[in-house]
Amino acid sequence: MDSVGDYVIGGREVGPVVTGFSERASEMSGWLTLGVPADAFNTGIMAFLNGLGMIPADLLAWAGIAKRLRKYTEIVKSVTLPTFFETRLQDDTGLVKGVSSVVLMLFEGGYVGAQIVAAGTLLQVLTGVEPWIGIITGGIIVVGYTMLGGYFAVAWSDYFQGAIILAAFIVLPIIAYTSYGLPFDELASVGGGSLTSITAGMTGWAALFGVISYAAIGLGVPGNPHIMVRFMGIDRVKNIRLAALVAQLFMFAAYAGAALVGLYAIVVFGQGNVAQADNAMPRLTLELLPSVVAGVVLAAALAAMMSSADSQLLVATSAVVEDVYHGFINPQATEQQLVRYSRYVTLGLGGASIAFAYLAKNTPIYTLVLDYAWGGLGAAIGPTLIAALWWKRVTAKGSVASMIVGASTMILWTQLSTVLNALNAMPSQEASPFLYQFVGVYGLFPAFVLSALTLVGVSLVTNPPRGVDEHFDIFDKPLSAVTSEPGGGTPTYVTDGGRTTDGDGARDVSPKAVTEADAIRAHVEAADYWDEQE
Structure with missing residues (x-):
């Protein structure tokens, strides 16, 4: 680790297979290994729609973002998204870098906390220890190797962890099938038909907004920096296609397998016999497999949490050290100082995330990830990233306004139902079915739309940066x-x-x-x- 670039993006020397595995493993997290099976356990086959937005969104990110971001950030010597935004938008006020850095620190820190909650949940099921013990144990492990090894440690551990994840979600449904056959007949008798309905038995506006909510999950892909830095850190632009193929195959198998695990948990235990839906995956694993094999498979769940937590922790660290400290406080800092401070900040942010995890330990993991981390990043960062790479007219003021509106909307939307109920202003399902169901739609959908509209509107009434054609020349030319x-x-x-x-x-x-x-x-x-x- 000779430079902050080595620490944050591995000196752009990570190969395509490792990058592809790492890109997927960093996103899937405890949300995939515990959250998606829990969603299937609650809703039935509708959980397969978790891939409705994610699979095409990730493919579009590889096709439309990866090459441009990889080439541009190397040429302008940027190792973080806030610095990329500042350079591309020619912002000499520091607002773009400052606001985007705060957004990253806030939501990535929450993301790390969500993964540590998942680790605590799993360790409680396996060993019976109190959740706080699992939270501290998982947090220390992740913070430790991330602090020591930076991006190289993160990418290579993601590679091996991703392999375990993939194997687990291929093997576990196959073993369940050999014992119970296809689960759908049993599901039809258990759930009164709702578990075998692609809309979980919902009709009308409820069904429409339910499908929209799943599709909207994909809107978070371009706004989550721990995914985008995989594009920035790959060794060669020409290797992006192979990395994308690896990532897509990984995603399809893992999402399908995770949903099947939740369905088989219903068949084996019944919906009323599992204390928490988040326990469905580890309970099924312990039920079907010999203890030694179960230990390996359940390592996949911990691996997914670790592979996401370390990536998110690294992005939050880069926002503090490279974008805030190096960008505003000490521009003359040496590379050795930046690496040393990166390790200190990793330790500090890791401790804060462990504390957050303890406070949020009773929140479902599926909700914790989507509402308090993935959605906030997607709504705040996503529109600016897409526009910076593809729209010449985008401005720094438009970007800042978009980030503020996106982050604020996502935060407020997660509390909207609670606030309306407290004010006795919640729309009635009988009087206003559209509004009633719209309030319950996944917040990333309205937040992303409002953020994008704000970006376009403010950019059109403010002056664009000069020399934009020179920027786009870099996007379009071969790196060499x-x-x-x-x-x-x-x-x-x-x-x-x-x-x-x-x-x-x-x-x-x-x-x-x-x-x-x-x-x-x-x-x-x-x-x-x-x-x-x-």
């Missing part, structure tokens, strides 16, 4: 063609924190200092690339 240009390929709009102007006092145009070593490295990389092509 840019890095082989004079000056190491560093564009003129990249700044080093100094405040010089373009002659009329309008804006900062000072180029980022390019050392002789940078120029030599760029030349060597370009030569290596063309050697490979030949």
Whole structure:
């Protein structure tokens, strides 16, 4: 770990297979291993709709975001999303970087806490210990290896953890099938038909908004930085296609397997015989498998939690150290100092996440992840990331307004039903079925829409950054063609924190200092690339 780039994105040296596994493992988390089986245990086959938005959204992210983000962030020497936003939107006020950093720290910290809650739940089922013991144990393990190894530790542990996850959700349904056959006939008799209905027995507005809620989960993909940094950290742009294939195969098998596990738990135990739906996956594993094998399979659940928690912890750390400390407090900090402070901050944020996990230990994991982490990041960050890569007209003020509206809407929406009930203002299902069901829709749907509309509206009435065509030239050119240009390929709009102007006092145009070593490295990389092509 010689530089903050090594710590945060592994020096962009992680291969496609590891990247593909890591991208999926970092997203799936305890939400997949405990949450999706719990959802299936509660709703039946409707839980298969968890992949309705996620599978196409992830594919579109690989196709439409990965290459552009990978190329651009290397050229402008950005290792975090807030720094990417600041450079792309030419914001010299610090607002874009500051607001996005706060959003990342808030929601990624909550995300880590959710994973640690999942670890505590699993350890309680396995060993009977109190949840707080499992929370502290899981938290110490994750914080420890993330602090020591940074992105390399995270990516490679995700690779092995992802393999365990995939194996578990392929093997467990197969074993259940050999013992019980297909679960659907049994489900029809248990749930009165609702468990075998793709809308869980709902009709009308309830069914429509239920499907929309599942589809809206996919809107969170571009806004979750622990996924986006996988695109930034892959070793070569040309390897993105292979990484995407690995990730998509992984996702399809894992989502289908997780839902089947929840369905078989109903068949084996009945819905009334499991204390909490979150226990469905570990209970079924212990029921069907010999103890040694069950231990390996249940390691998959812990692995999923760890692979997400470490990724989210690393993103939150980068927001504090690289974007806040290095960006605002000490721009002259050395790489050695930044790595050292990154480890300190990882430890501190990890401790705060453990405390949050203890306070939230009674909240269902499925809800904790979707409402308090995934949704907030998706609504606040997603529209800006997409626009920054594809829309020349987006502005810094539009981005800031979008982030504030998206984050605020998501937070408020999670409490909307509670607040309306307290005020006796909750719409009646009989008098206003549309409003009644709309209040219960997954908050990421309205939050993302409002955030995107705010981004477009404010951007259209504010001045766009200058020289946007130069930015998009980088998006569209091969990486080698840019890095082989004079000056190491560093564009003129990249700044080093100094405040010089373009002659009329309008804006900062000072180029980022390019050392002789940078120029030599760029030349060597370009030569290596063309050697490979030949």
